[in-house]
Amino acid sequence: MRTPAGKFKIWRLLFGLALLPPCVAATLALLEAMNAASSSSSVFSVETIALAAGYALWLVLWFFLPRPAKTYILGHELTHALWALLFGAKVSKLKVSGKGGSVSLSKTNLWIILSPYFFPFYTFVVIVLWLLARILIKPVPFKPIWFFLIGLTWSFHACFTLNTLLIKQPDIQIYGRIFSYTIIYLINLLLIAAWLIFATTATATGIYESFATHTLAIYTLLYQQGAWGFSKAVGVVKAWFD
DSSP states (O other), X not given: XXXXXXXXXXXXXXXXXXXXXXXXXXXXXXXXHHHHHHTSGGGGXXXXXXXHHHHHHHHHHHHHSOOOHHHHHHHHHHHHHHHHHHTTOOEEEEEEOSSOEEEEESOOOHHHHHHHHHXXXXXXXXXXXXXXXXXXXXXXXXXXXXXXXXXHHHHHHHHHHHHHHTSOOHHHXXXXXXXXXXXXXXXXXXXXXXXXXXXXXXXXXXXHHHHHHHHHXXXXXXXXXXXXXXXXXXXXXXXXXX
């Protein structure tokens, strides 16, 4: 895979640092949305329980059974290829083994390179199959099973992504760790927010307003602390020369 030149490293670092407050704000907003949803009956719907069961089952499999690394690597490289096609790149020479994989692309960008860390490929496959089933079969049979598979594959993505990010990754080094991690974290939270909106009483407006409020509060606090620290530093310098 061709990779972009290492330009603008300092700007990506600064932008990544600037995204840390939104990461905190998004986390707080989602926790509030989850807390609000837990008090309603929607969180105990058949669909939500099925999804949670699938998620929990994979966590058990992750800790107690051999991990299908080759399956994850295949999904990882196919995700690169899928996003490359979306951006008009040519894809060739897909290679996958138990130890690693690669795919040759005619061009890359931020989204193509980081896509495997925020795009759950196998969950996407399940959702596409479900949508096709809805077109061909009405009503769609075994609806809870579809949600169970979504939870299972989403948990698969989360576990392997976290495990992979603990290892030195060339994909992450291209744009820098702080910048890449903040982008990956925010988009994964966005997917969780989408699920909350779809499956519970949480609303996009409510989550956005909470996110905006927390973001403004954190930036304000940082500004106040920075201004206070700067004034103290100036006072020390003046006292030194007086």
